[in-house]
Amino acid sequence: MAGCAKRCKQGLVKFALSLHKLVTGSLIKDKADDDLEMTMVCHRPEGLDQLEAQTNFSKRELQVLYRGFKNECPSGIVNEETFKQIYSQFFPHGDASTYAHYLFNAFDAGHTGSIKFEDFVTALSILLRGSVTEKLQWTFNLYDINRDGYINKEEMTDIVRAIYDMMGKYTYPVLKTDAPKQHVDAFFQKMDKNRDGVVTLDEFILSCQEDENIMRSLQLFENVI
């Protein structure tokens, strides 16, 4: 009964406030002010020299990357919504938002909720210029959604389903509903050496190094920048 009265009072206060705003003509303005505040947040990256030391890119490459980044995100940070929008534009056929969510968490190493230029460049450095072990480690982190050091079947199924979502509906052959599950089973068959139902980082790296196809493909994306 007390909670109900409190809620009533809160509701009345809110109503009175909005009535007051209506009368004074400032009903819409608040929202606009809020939006304005949000866009003022700005982030500047560390110096060029520091970034060059931390990553495997040259100064020129960093300059090109930053110019593109800054042009797209003048505020210097990318939040998850924007990230999903950007990533979805590359996959117009299907729904890339789930996979983009996982990708965002992988890029956002510090779990701040937004990607800054340093995160962006660090991840790119690993993916394009890193050693095989580093790349595989990054991939492991991507799959390990809850960051507990193990990939279990649920996590893998989520990832695989997200990837299949990106294909969209119109595929050849027609996508069966159990395709992700089969894919995950095949994956665990290969990766889970001791058959304990989870894949650890060492098992993962070992299994990947044994697979020639994977090793060869890892070299493919070297010259993306």
Add this chain to the structure above:
Amino acid sequence: MAAGVATWLPFARAAAVGWLPLAKKTMPKPPVDNTSRSDEILYVNVSGVRFQTWKNTLDRYPDTLLGSSEKEFFYNEDTQEYFFDRDPEMFRHILNFYRTGKLHYPRHECIQAFDEELAFYGIVPEIIGDCCMEEYRDRKKENQERLAEDTEANEASDAPLPPHSTSRERLWRAFENPHTSTMALVFYYVTGFFIAVSVIANVVETVPCRPPKGSVKDLPCGEKYQLAFFCMDTACVLIFTFEYLMRLFAAPSRCKFMRSVMSVIDVVAIMPYYIGLVMPENEDVSGAFVTLRVFRVFRIFKFSRHSQGLRILGYTLKSCASELGFLLFSLTMAIIIFATVMFYAEKGTKGSTFTSIPASFWYTIVTMTTLGLVKLDSVLQKHWSQVYHQNFIRLKVRLARIRMAKKGTTNAFLQYKEDRDRDSDSTALCVKNRSAFEHQHHHLLHCLEKTTNHEFTDEMNYSELCMTESVGFRTSRSTSLSSQQGAQNNSTGCCPRRARRRAAMRLANSTVSVSRGSVQELDTLHIKTTSIPPQTRSSLNAQADDLKLNCGEQDFTAAIISIPTPPANTPDESLPPSPAPIPGILRNTRATAYTHDTVKISSL
């Protein structure tokens, strides 16, 4: 694709490393990129004003002049710069488009000059940012109306008569341009005079005149001098009838003439007289006959042939017809509301004049117009128009753009696959007019295909696949029950609606012949939406094929053509109700995968 996307492509490709451990097949080779890696500054000289920009900036939009190799035609070897002999003021806006990704329309510039610049640089006006789109459209509409008026005036101007014109053509020309010959001028003035006489007679005959001898009551002049007025009316009507018949005879296209506004006004002006002639002098119908005489006042509209100003007023009314319509509607709503309130407020009291709600309409109307509540309405209407533009028009434009972009990408990728299959040489990717960006993007999509071991296909092929699969399973009954059931579940699970829709579509297509052009116009699509949440493209994409387009809280009611529900004779399946065939028509899957369907948008 949007500009910024080009910037993010390298990172999207790098992120593809995450797919590698999962890939079922080997990844394809990346496209060979021969362009230099380092970024360089380009110099662009536009009529003496030197602009400098990064090459990457211009490469963002490869299908424009500056982004493609077309700009090489303007390269000046001696000065090592690109020279364009165009307006530097306008070029500033064009270049800003490359830099920021948004094209703005400068308000002080002439709309036609702007359009010409856009056409020269290969930029479609549809990408003008939302902030300037309304202004651009308004100006464009204004300009087009003015041009239409000008062309009409030009057509009606004193052009010399073509030789060997028939008398009919000469007569028509005399009617349209009275200044060409003296006879036409005389006729023009005579008709004008008689219109004025007729209108004045209408007015005067209701004025009370002195009563005749032996009577006390004042009589209206019309009854006192009945014969005189009747003769005048007859003369006017005779002239008008003669004029109308001559025009009908001379008109180059009689049907078109009869449907035109002026001809309708002419007919309405003279009909009451003839109806009055044939109607008997019956007390019952004379009331109706009197009402008919009201239409004689329409003769005043015949003056619009004589006055340019009246015609322009007519055009203005026509162009803001939608706003006027809404104004009327909102007025009606307000009247009904207030009338109801007044009626129920005074219901109990005796001697109230509000005997019914319609009786209180009159009071409400008079009060509202007196107090100038119409002005309030116009204020509301202005805001409404703004909000309408912001939400509805922009939403439609955005949706259409997204749909076009998606179609473009899909078609391009499928074309790329077709080319690749045809070439059957995986190392040398055939380089048609595709940019490096497109190559890389297609490579990315190809990697995704290899990861999942499924290929992208378009809707038509997909539905055909589904049909063949379901049919195949129906015929082969010898397979084991479990697998058959499982497979059949899968196949019906994959596209039951698709199969139904396709069957319905075929039937609907055969029963209703719909031209492609009309199908793709979104004219009659009503979008009901309250708010537009910041929608991600992906969710739009995922549900775009489900033509209810559930973008948040939106509802689509397609009100295009009333197609009779096809008879339910498809095998084993009952057809969904009629909305299903309509989206099928909308979708127009008859279109081949490789044509770009232009989506026309027209504002409601």
